[in-house]
Amino acid sequence: MADKVYDKQNPAFYALLVALIVMAIGPIVMMLATSLKLNVDIMSDSSSLLFMPTIRNYETALCDFLWYEAAHIDYCDKTFGRALVNSLIIALVSTVLTLVIGCMAAYALVRFRFMGRDTVSLSTLAMRMVPPAVLLVPVFGIWTFQFQIDGTRAGIILVYVAMNLPFVIWILQSFIVQVPIQLEEAARMDGAGPFGVFFLVVLPLIKPGLAAAAIFTFRVAWNEFLLANALADRNSRTVPVTIVNSITEFDIDWGVIMATGMLLAIPPIIFTFVASRQIITGMTAGAVKG
Amino acid sequence: MQTANVNRLTPYLFLAPAAIVMAVALLYPIGYMIYASFLNWNPSQRIGEAEFVGLQNYVNLLGDAAFRESFFVTIKFAAVVVTLEMFLGVGLALLLDRNIRGMSVLRTLFILPMMIAPIVVGLMWRYMYHPSVGIFNRTLKSLGFEPIPWLSDGSWAFASVVIADVWQWTPFIFILSLAALQSLPQSAMEASRIDGATGWQQIIYIKLPLMMPVLVVTLLLRLIDAFKVLEVILVLTNGGPGLSTEILSLRISRTASEFRELGEAAAMSNYLLILLIILTFAMFAYNKAVEARTARLRKAAEEDL
Numbered sequence: 001m002a003d004k005v006y007d008k009q010n011p012a013f014y015a016l017l018v019a020l021i022v023m024a025i026g027p028i029v030m031m032l033a034t035s036l037k038l039n040v041d042i043m044s045d046s047s048s049l050l051f052m053p054t055i056r057n058y059e060t061a062l063c064d065f066l067w068y069e070a071a072h073i074d075y076c077d078k079t080f081g082r083a084l085v086n087s088l089i090i091a092l093v094s095t096v097l098t099l100v101i102g103c104m105a106a107y108a109l110v111r112f113r114f115m116g117r118d119t120v121s122l123s124t125l126a127m128r129m130v131p132p133a134v135l136l137v138p139v140f141g142i143w144t145f146q147f148q149i150d151g152t153r154a155g156i157i158l159v160y161v162a163m164n165l166p167f168v169i170w171i172l173q174s175f176i177v178q179v180p181i182q183l184e185e186a187a188r189m190d191g192a193g194p195f196g197v198f199f200l201v202v203l204p205l206i207k208p209g210l211a212a213a214a215i216f217t218f219r220v221a222w223n224e225f226l227l228a229n230a231l232a233d234r235n236s237r238t239v240p241v242t243i244v245n246s247i248t249e250f251d252i253d254w255g256v257i258m259a260t261g262m263l264l265a266i267p268p269i270i271f272t273f274v275a276s277r278q279i280i281t282g283m284t285a286g287a288v289k290g
Numbered sequence: 291m292q293t294a295n296v297n298r299l300t301p302y303l304f305l306a307p308a309a310i311v312m313a314v315a316l317l318y319p320i321g322y323m324i325y326a327s328f329l330n331w332n333p334s335q336r337i338g339e340a341e342f343v344g345l346q347n348y349v350n351l352l353g354d355a356a357f358r359e360s361f362f363v364t365i366k367f368a369a370v371v372v373t374l375e376m377f378l379g380v381g382l383a384l385l386l387d388r389n390i391r392g393m394s395v396l397r398t399l400f401i402l403p404m405m406i407a408p409i410v411v412g413l414m415w416r417y418m419y420h421p422s423v424g425i426f427n428r429t430l431k432s433l434g435f436e437p438i439p440w441l442s443d444g445s446w447a448f449a450s451v452v453i454a455d456v457w458q459w460t461p462f463i464f465i466l467s468l469a470a471l472q473s474l475p476q477s478a479m480e481a482s483r484i485d486g487a488t489g490w491q492q493i494i495y496i497k498l499p500l501m502m503p504v505l506v507v508t509l510l511l512r513l514i515d516a517f518k519v520l521e522v523i524l525v526l527t528n529g530g531p532g533l534s535t536e537i538l539s540l541r542i543s544r545t546a547s548e549f550r551e552l553g554e555a556a557a558m559s560n561y562l563l564i565l566l567i568i569l570t571f572a573m574f575a576y577n578k579a580v581e582a583r584t585a586r587l588r589k590a591a592e593e594d595l
Binding site: 009016017020021023024025027028030031034042100101102104105107108109111112126127128129130131132133134135136137138139140141142144145158159161162163165166169194198219222223225226230240243244247248254257258261262264265268269271272273276277279280283284 | 300301302304305307308309311312314315316318319320322323326331333336382385386388390394396397398399400401402403405406407408409410411413414415416417418423425457461462465466469511514517518520521524525528538539540542543546547552555556559562563566567570
């Protein structure tokens, strides 16, 4: 890697690169900057780059987690703090469940081959086609009247697991196919049962695939709005739902809302920087390998 | 004997949880929706109490000017957005497919917009489009131009929504086409270079045709997703002004929650689903036809040898 030779490029090319980078992350940086401003600074006509950064907006949003009294908060609105906890629980639990269930199914489909790979990829595509808006009415009806799990976290988790499963099965399949069957046979010789083979031999080998699948499911569960909005009640609202609720108010408090938006954006941003390779693998696996 | 039984059951044991979850929370709701689309149903009723009205919802929708408008807006939005993104994404990939330092950093930065919640994307664009404090109008004003009514005028609102979507999703196409470009056989490139092909000739006659299968799949994936866009538009304009940006997903959710017409919303969902199925099958058929043609050409070429 170190002695790789790079081509020399024209300066205009670098200018273009810089312009692209500014365009790609400019809006995100602007959101961060706004979340660190006082409303006076947001509304003032002066230059938007010169201001005193403050964490007041974050203090307002997270007021029930503060271990100190913030002087500027007269009334602590706990909605956001509660939503953050809900979002975390829902996203984490549904990611773990999806991975465990999806992994087992993918393994069965690859190793015991009673359905072609084509069938699976076709049904994955078919499931991907279904917009969340289409699930809105039936999920609302069934969850409310038949399962009676509307307004609970479990209800939201169940939809997310089901929504993410096809993609996870599909992506994990492409990793499991690459595990040499000889390894599994060797383990079986040594006396491991089917579950032993799966957990001790296969799982450790497909870690990159698991990472990609985990990031994608977490992202969907963390970011989803529509179904959470239909299913959640006051106590199980997630962060996207609270954000939308607060922008429909007449007077938007831009500083605080940008701070909540930033908090919602932070986990995906961290994942992107830590695991961009896995994300790109996950994104391209479907299209490029076919 | 017992182990044999366990072994025979293993695949089913491994598959069962996934099958159950998907049947209960995905297939059953879709079936339910198809049934619900034949009912006159409002959210306070149980589904059994709703009146069966046959195809009434579907017929009503066809006669509903607002529904036709939002159907048209959806198609317009998907077509405009996907075309722009394909051109920009593939163009950038062709341009940036070079051996440069920091390519991985660049790719990382480019996927950020896709990873962030659509709600947040809507939020930051809404702030930037803000009539007085947003950066666009501020810049325009300081340069001495008239401010633009980004979100309050019908056609500007549509353009604003398109711009936000292009910002968010062009990187997707860029990344996929870049991956396709980098997996092209080097021998073809070298052969064409030796034959004296210029950069443009290489792109048009070699790179693009070889990338075609990936591009078609990318286009399909992006097109499907373009019909699912909802949150960004909800936050930016909530469908307004008028119906200028009210795409079908948004109309479905409003019909269900504001107008409380679950049956009609279900019928609308079915229309959307049918549209998507037609598109997907068309793309699949095209893909298969292309594959068959290349296979035939390859076979013919081999026979010539």
